[in-house]
Amino acid sequence: MVKSNAGKAELIERLGRLIVRWQEATQRHDETVGEIFQLGPAERLCLSFLTSGPQTASAIARATRLTPAAVTALVDRLEARNYVRRRADPVDRRKVLVEADAATEALINEVYLPLARAGAAAFDKHGAKELKVVAEVLHEAIAIQDEMTAQLLAWSGKKER
Incomplete structure (x- = not known):
């Protein structure tokens, strides 16, 4: 202390x-x-976003800050490489969802799962009280980063998508 x-x-x-x-x-x-x-920044961001589950193209556009046309091209590129697949929304068959496919699962298993395991092993050395403090600090840091990003966008005159 x-x-x-x-x-x-x-x-x-x-x-x-x-x-x-x-x-x-x-x-x-x-x-x-x-x-x-051979994945660009928007492609990596899209794949990361899809790890939370299937998403609409408009949700991907907001997450990646790309235009709808750019998202269509992005999904086409990722689909051609088996990173994503399109499927009908089970609730509204007029909508299309994009979800992670085999290559994304392989990428996660090959690259990100070992990183997650190493991080978990590092955290396992600490007690629950310490980890709660770390979680609080990270939550606060993310909120600060998001707020500063919003302020930068407002200052620059750009809108957040």
Whole structure:
């Protein structure tokens, strides 16, 4: 436990630097995956988004910040490589859903599952109280990042899709 304000300020500064390094390491890993598997940033973002389940093209457009026409081309490219497949929405057969296909599952198993397992092993070294604090900090950091992104978009005059 930090006892002085100076010690706390130093720790906050250190955490800030570590978060930046973590973001950089995450970006390097993501870019390396893209280079190896020949997937661009929008393609990787789309596949990541689809891990939560089948999505409509409009939901993919919002998640990737692409136009509907660009999403159609993106899905066509990913479908041609067996990363995604289209299927009718079981609730409304007029709608089409896009879902992860075999190549996405293979990519997850080959690249992201080992990363998840290593992360889980690192977290397993800590107690539940510590992990709750980490979860709270990450939740707050994501909220801050989202708010700063919204402010940048407002400042630049661009709309978030």
